Amino acid sequence: MNIEDMKNAVAKWAVTEPIIRKAYVFGSRVRGTHKPNSDLDVAVEIYTLLGDENPLTTWICEAQRLKASIAGIVPMIIDLYWYGGAIETPCVHAGLQDGNIMVFDAEAALPT
Numbered sequence: 603m604n605i606e607d608m609k610n611a612v613a614k615w616a617v618t619e620p621i622i623r624k625a626y627v628f629g630s631r632v633r634g635t636h637k638p639n640s641d642l643d644v645a646v647e648i649y650t651l652l653g654d655e656n657p658l659t660t661w662i663c664e665a666q667r668l669k670a671s672i673a674g675i676v677p678m679i680i681d682l683y684w685y686g687g688a689i690e691t692p693c694v695h696a697g698l699q700d701g702n703i704m705v706f707d708a709e710a711a712l713p714t
Contacts, residue, residue: 603677605631609705611675612644616706619671621664623647623709626685628702642678645685645694645702657686 609627616625629643630636646668647657654660661684669682688695 605703608642608676609703612642612672613705615672615675616646616708619668621648621651621660621668622706623649624685624704625706626698626702626704628697628700629681632703633701640678642676642680643683643697644672644680645683645698647685657684658690661686 605627608631612625612627616622624647626645627642628645630640631642648660648664650657651660651663654663665682665684669680672680672682683691683694683697685691685694685698
C-alpha cells in the first residue's frame, strides 16, 4: 500500500469520527525512510466533548475507542497520537515538524 492509499484511508476514517478536528500522517512512511514492517504514525487534533474540561480529558476518555476504530484500515500497525500543540505534546509536535501530511481538516470541510 502506498502513502496515497494510506492518506485516503485515514481521511475516510477521520470523517466518521465527529470529535476529530484534524488528522495527520507523519513519521518514516511520510519521510520515505520506512521499512516493510514499519508502522503508520497518525496524529489527531480533537474537539473537547461537552462536559470535558479540555481536549486532553476527551483524549483520555476516547483514545481506546479511537485506536480500536482505526485499527485495520491499512495493512500495518497504526500508532495513533493526540496532538495538542508544541507545549502539550512536544514529542508529537517534533515528529510533525519533521514531516507530515494533513489528511483531514473538519473545519475546511464545512460549508461557509
